[in-house]
Amino acid sequence: MLVFPSCKINIGLRIVEKRPDGFHNLQSCFYPVGWGDILELIPSDKFTFSSSGLPIPDNLDSNLCVRAYNLLKADFDLPPVQLHLHKIVPIGAGLGGGSADAAFTLKLLNDRFVLGLSSTELEDYARLLGSDCAFFVQNRPVYCSEKGDVFSEITVDLSGYHILLVYPNLAISTAEAYAGIQPRQPKVPLHNQLLNPIDTWRSTIQNDFEDSLFPTYPILNQIKEQLYDAGAVYASMSGSGSTVYGIFNAPIVMPNQFSAYRVWEGKL
Structure with a gap:
């Protein structure tokens, strides 16, 4: 069985306060985008996980696909399987690629072994793996x-x-990104602005x-301005x-400035 975990973009992202548990409360719109990985499940005599494409960390205990399998195996009598992930979406790109792989693993196992889990139940399992899973x-x-x-609905x-996605071959860790954040309540809720x-x-x-991040990595602001110029x-x-x-009204003529980066263009 094959599935194609696709990524997402954030339309707006406001960090409104730090929580007592160390996480942050935020406001954002998550919007699905077609750039994705390839995940295959094959029946097997023992559980294995392998990958191809972009390199991913070798630590199986922290791999989100493996954790998703083990999470369901703890509650259901899952037989062993072979999972193979062909990684296409860059890691540390702000697109939720790893979270998508985890959620699609849960859905794939639910369908393959007819576990009968509803979308709500699958979401509850996914929340145990990561905030955006x-x-x-x-x-x-x-x-x-x-x-x-x-x-909530929007x-x-x-x-x-x-849409044109531009990944400038630069991975930013979540810890680094949050280190420079000053939480604040927006004057106008993002939900209202999105309408x-x-x-x-x-x-x-x-x-x-x-x-x-823009002062630390000026290339990011440069790409943003180049997208507007395009x-x-x-x-x-x-x-x-x-x-x-960048979101465009019509198909995009790829700017030459992006030729050295990983890019994806498609229709929303």
Whole structure:
């Protein structure tokens, strides 16, 4: 069985307060994007995990696909399987690629072994693996709050727009990104701003991580401005970086400046 875990972008990301448990409460819109990995499940006499494509850490105990399998195995009599992940989405890119792999592992096991878990139950398991893992269970646009794992409906529809993702071969750890954050409550909730036309977003919707990461990594701001110069109606860094994306009205003519980077272009 094959599945194709796809990534997401953040449209706006406001860090509103630090929680007593050390995490942060945030406001964001998670929006699915078609760039993804390939995950295969094969029946086997013993459990194995292998990977190809982009290199990933070798520590099986921390691998999210392995943790997802073990999480369900603890509650269900799962037989051993072979999992193979072909990694395409960069790691440390702010796109949730690893979280998608974990959630799609849960869904794949649920379907293959007819566990009967509902989407809500799968989301509960996914939350045990990471703050944004639960999003990829249903993989549709949602407004996120608390740690990024509480979802509510939002009428953001970018169907027909085109997107260009630019990963500048720069991995930014979550710890590094949060080290420069000063939580603050926005004057206008992000949810309200997202309801306005997309051509207003440039002046109203921001990613709070840009304030601290752009001075440290000027290439990120440069890419954002190049996307606007290329005709983007909205551009932003995704998550805690380092991917920067631009949303366009029409198919994109790839700027030459991005030829040295990993890029993906598609329709939303």
